[in-house]
Amino acid sequence: MIPAFTGEQIRAAEAPLLERGEGDRLMAKAAYGLAQHTLRALRERNGRTYGTRVVALIGPGNNGGDALFALAKLAARGVAAHAIQLTQRIHEAGAAELKRAGGVVLEKDSPEAQRAIAAADVIIDAALGTGATGGMSLPEVPRDARVIACDVPSGLHAGTGRVAPETIRADLTVTFGALKSGLVVGRGPEYAGRVEVIDIGLGDHLGAPDLYVVESADVVDALPRLERNANKYSRGVLGLVAGSAQYPGAAILSARAAVNAGVGMLRTIADGLTAELLATEVPESVAHHGALPANLNGSGSRDNGLSRITAWALGPGIGEDKQQQANVESALKTGLPVVADASALPYVTPSSGGSHVVLTPHLGELERMLTAAGLRVSRDDIEADPVRWARWAAVSYNSVVLFKGPSTIVCSPEGFTWVNTNSTPALATAGSGDVLTGLIGALLSAWDTQRPVNDLAKLAAAAAFLHGQVGIDLERRSSFGATALAEHIGSPLV
Ligand SMILES: NC(=O)C1=CN([C@@H]2O[C@H](COP(=O)(O)OP(=O)(O)OC[C@H]3O[C@@H](n4cnc5c(N)ncnc54)[C@H](OP(=O)(O)O)[C@@H]3O)[C@@H](O)[C@H]2O)[C@@H](O)CC1
Ligand SMILES: Nc1ncnc2c1ncn2[C@@H]1O[C@H](COP(=O)(O)OP(=O)(O)O)[C@@H](O)[C@H]1O
CATH class of the missing domain: 3.40.50.10260 (YjeF N-terminal domain)
Structure with a gap:
């Protein structure tokens, strides 16, 4: 650092x-x-x-x-x-x-x-x-x-x-x-x-210091270690609530990124075209169809494997899909580690936030989050002092906030800030945020919830570094797009 x-x-x-x-x-x-x-x-x-x-x-x-x-x-x-x-x-x-x-x-x-x-x-x-x-x-x-x-x-x-x-x-x-x-x-x-x-x-x-810039050595420290006697469940099971009839592709990108980042098991919560595509494009994923039980912590979830989920990735491509929105709400109620992105962000409130929650807004989403928390702030204000506003969001939502942009700013609600500059403008392409959500989800599924929130923020910053590194590597090879990014997302981890 x-x-x-x-x-x-x-x-x-x-x-x-x-x-x-x-x-x-x-x-x-x-x-x-x-x-x-x-x-x-x-x-x-x-x-x-x-x-x-x-x-x-x-x-x-x-x-x-x-x-x-x-x-x-x-x-x-x-x-x-x-x-x-x-x-x-x-x-x-x-x-x-x-x-x-x-x-x-x-x-x-x-x-x-x-x-x-x-x-x-x-x-x-x-x-x-x-x-x-x-x-x-x-x-x-x-x-x-x-x-x-x-x-x-x-x-x-x-x-x-x-x-x-x-x-x-x-x-x-x-x-x-x-x-x-x-x-x-x-x-x-x-x-x-x-x-x-x-x-x-x-x-x-x-x-x-005011903040810390992430380096490659920090990434090694932040990532979970793979135990010799690991099994797929002990490595972590990620529940991914993503995709809708309108945006099925976002779910594929997040799912592929999570699998390639080494998640123990991926359970995708999706229906219709998204579910069909996941079955063929990401065969490693295990599908759950239909609405999630409103009370996932209750005994009803035992039989369908949902009780094995250790973390959630919520939001990529759910758009206006009402069932997926309800699924986000159900997932948030479990109190498990969560990464919430895109259309899942409005469902996170200061009370559903907590030391196990990572929120990943871009500029427009951060503005909406701050406005929803009662702060009067414009995009220009945020651009003029991005660290200040990312800190406000982390405190207002009592969560880790990873504010995406050319420099990604990660703030813990305790006031510490990490910045990732290891990136490339080639990442400014539709779907690259979905890949980041899948990567963070995979890392979160192995997260020890007893660890302090500042470590969770470091984990999120490490994910931004890895995501940026894959972007840099791919840019040199001249093939670029969110699909290529998702396919290579695990490459720095091996
Ligand atoms: N402190 C040390 O010993 C060491 C410092 N170091 C070096 O010093 C730098 C800081 O030095 P500094 O404090 O003199 O400030 P600096 O930025 O050079 O200029 C301020 C002057 O500019 C003026 N001014 C301000 N805005 C203005 C504007 N828009 N248009 C016009 N004028 C403007 C302002 O006048 P004022 O408006 O306050 O009357 C003031 O006179 C630091 O960056 C590093 O390089 C190193 O050597 C290590 C040791
Ligand atoms: N100019 C840039 N330089 C470096 N990285 C960028 C730049 N613009 C965007 N990014 C990165 O690309 C990703 C874009 O995510 P996001 O805005 O959620 O896109 P999408 O919703 O299309 O997936 C983020 O990780 C962000 O940090």
Whole structure:
């Protein structure tokens, strides 16, 4: 897990060090890291560093100071180093150091500045860092220059990932002290490019992080282990309430994903065309036809095998089907672990939620969930601060909320947050969410309900990582679609 912090948290961690007069040392470390990465980018782009051209856009604060000191180091290595002064005031000591090293400071609107920008091999964006309050007018940068953002792309909010309109897209962001949340959620990944973290020695001053980014090692920890003496029932039986006359395909995708993820047994609750298709397309599934008993915990369920179900996956493709909606309600009443998606989400209430429930809304579904919980919120509000609203949903529904999108945000009702960025836009295809529901369902069927809710959230985040990894693998092989995704969903597990 990679911890990530808001801009305020980083500034709070820096504060005691600044009070002790260590500001220059911190800035020197940041500048050194920025200079090293700029040299690497120059070598990659030009095959050399000597005689290359670097321009830095310099704002009024310490972010500009970092870049001025970095430029001075580059000038000393034979790089033509130009600082473009965007504001009346810039970091004085940094500017003096740059001039001493042979670099140049240019006025923003001067013809020299425009020529330097047009000829730059690398542009460092150091207009604003964590001290930004909104955006700033920034010059246009040529398309073929590599852009390196200093700490955060200027205009990107370090905590939320919200961007001001003039924010420049970076190829690389060299960030100081620790990862910033805004680089991994919202529009952050789109604007930050690759992210490199430079340790500037904040160490113990950093408190509890804002969130954690999931890595492959976390996935191994979160997944259930296959016991040597396992049998199909002990491995877990997933009840899948999915599909309708209108959307039978969603049930096939979820079912196939659950089987390929290694569920012990899959019981599908479906009728009509969905049931017929499941019988041929997913022969491993065991069908239950007709309505579920309203009281599944009662003795009536013993004979039909429903009592063996250990977890539920609810919602893919049930649409407006009244019987499937009633089945969702019956399943929710069992108190078993549940993953609820799509049309099942409206049936989850704060009282049916709990430490065994995972809700998987996309943006529109999250908006509806929050509105139903009495919160006044628009899609724009959610997009501007997705972590905040995913947390509200987790607390309001007392459940794990996995908010799907380019970055998937998983919140536990206890306030912890995990983010999966291991993904690809190729996953933005109809049915890929159904596959995720089947995968989570399979993992939930082996879930030990005594474990804490934060572990359940980690399991859901691990599932998002695996789902993303399969997407990435398939994208490379050029065949893509939710069917291929479901077929390969187990591949990272073996
Ligand atoms: N602290 C440290 O020692 C270390 C910090 N480090 C580095 O410092 C960065 C944080 O530095 P910072 O606090 O100076 O903030 P930064 O983002 O450079 O600029 C704030 C200035 O901009 C101004 N301003 C704000 N918004 C504006 C706007 N829209 N348009 C125009 N102006 C605007 C604002 O003025 P104000 O509006 O407050 O009067 C203020 O003067 C951090 O990201 C990292 O790179 C590292 O060196 C490690 C050690
Ligand atoms: N631009 C994107 N980049 C990466 N992953 C994405 C992107 N857009 C969507 N996804 C992922 O694709 C899946 C889409 O799920 P969902 O919206 O439920 O689709 P559907 O209902 O069609 O199955 C989610 O796992 C989501 O995180």
